[in-house]
Amino acid sequence: MNVEITDLTRRFGRTQAVAGVDLAVGAGVFGLLGPNGAGKTSLLRMLATVIPPSSGTLKLLGRDPGSYPQRRQIRRRLGYLPQNLGYYAGFTVAEFVEYFALLKEMPPERVPTAVATAMERTGLGDKARAKLRTLSGGMLRRAGIAQAIVNEPELLLLDEPTAGLDPQQRVAFRALLRDLGQRATVVVSTHLVEDVGAACSQVALMDRGKIVFCGTPAELTAQAEGTDAEGDAPLERGYSAVLAAARTSTGAW
C-alpha cells in the first residue's frame, strides 16, 4: 500500500478538519469525494506533507513523513497539485515546470525530457514559452498538473484538478489520470462526481472530517438502490444516499 493512514486527525484551533480517518490506498486512481468543508483538502495536504497531522499515524510509500530524511525521500517521489496553485507570473510554462522538477531533486540530465513530456501530456507543448501571467485559468491548471507529474511520481495528489478545465480538456485529463494510475497511486480530491465515475477505481466519501464510505464507484452507485436520493446520474444518487445516511445516523444536517 502506498498510503496507509490510521486514526488520522487534524485540528485548526477549535475546528477539527479531519476526525479519525483510516485508509489504505494502493496503485490506481483513488477518488476523494465530499461536500465543501468535508476535510478533503486538509487530508490531501497531510498526504502531501505540507502540514503534519495533529494525531494518528501516516505512512506514505512505505515511509514515515515525520522523519526528515524519509520525508525528503517521499517528496522526491511525490506530485502535488494544490487547490490554489500559486505561481510566478514572470515564469514561462517550461521554466515553471523545470523549476519544480529541479526542486524535486530530479537528476538534471533527465529534466529536459521530463519537462517536455509533462507539457505534452497536459497539452501545453505549444505554450512552452508563454508567460504564466498570459495563460487562462484552465491552462494554468494544466501547468499545475504538468509540474505535478514531471517527476513521474509514485504518489500523485490532485486537489480539484478539473476546476477551470473545459469539457474536452476534462475528458482528456481523465484519460491521463487512468494512464497515470497504471503505474502510481493517484489521489484525486473533487466534488465532481462524474470525474470519479470516469477515472477512479476506488472512491472514498468524506463528510465532516470522517470517511463515511469507501468502495468502488459501482458500490457507491448501488447505495442509492431502494432510496429516494436525489441526483441526475446514478453515481450522484449514490453520493446523496450515503451522505444522507451518514447525516441521519449522527442526527445532523
Next chain:
Amino acid sequence: MNVDEMPQPRGRFENRLEAELVRVVAERAAAVPGTLGAQGTAAKSRTAVVWARSPGPVERIAGRLLRSPGLARALVTTPSLLLPWLIASAAVLAAGAAATIGTGKPMVAVLAPAVAAAGIAYAYGPGIDPAWELSRSLAVSDRMVLLVRALAVFGLDAGLGLAASAASARAVGITFGWLVPMTALCCLTLAVATVARSANTGVGAGLAGWALLILGGQASNGRFTAAIGDPALVLPYLAFAAVCVVIALYATRTPKGTR
C-alpha cells in the same frame, strides 16, 4: 561524386526500422492523452527544442557550490537578485556615494542597510512565495531556499555597499560600521516579513525601524550616524538580530497546531 556520398539503396532492414519508428511514434502520440495524433508528435519535437535551457555560469557555479541544481535554480530566480533589482540597488548606492563625496556626510552608511533590508524581504520566504504551498511539498525545503536566498542577498548588498563606501573615501571611518546595523535590520525585516507573510510589511517595518534609529541619533546627539558607528551598540544590535532570527525560525517552522 564519391561513392560514399551517393545515395545507397535502402535495405529491407532500414525500411522495416523506419516503419517501426513511425508506428511507435504514432501509437505513443495516440495513447498519450492531451496530444492530438500527429500534431501532438510535431508539437513534442518542437517543444523539446523550444524550452531547452542551459544554466548560465552563475547558476552552474551555484549548483556546484550548493551541491544542488534545485537550490541553484531557486537562487538565480530570487526576485531581489534579478538584474533590474540589482541595477536599482547599485543606482541607489551610487547616488549615496555621490552624496557622500559631495556633502561629506556618510550617506552610503545610511542607505546600504535599507537597500539590503528591502532585498531580504523580497527573497521570497515562506508565506510570501506565491507558490508557497507547493514549495512545502518539495524535496528541497522552503527553509533552505529562504536561507540561501537571504544569505546571497545580504552578501551581494554588503558587497555593493562596501564598494560604494570605498568609492566615497571621506566616509571611510565607518566603512565597516554599518555592517552590524545592516545585519540587525535585515534580520528584523526577515522576521516581520515571515510572521506577517508580506514582503511589503517586512520592508515597511525595516525602513521604519531604521528611520527611527537615524532620526533618534540626530535628535539626541545631533549626528544621524550616532546609531551606525558607535561600538557600544554592536552587542545590542547582534542580540537584536539573534532574537529576530529565532522569530523567523519560529515563523517558518512546520506548523503543529493551527494554520
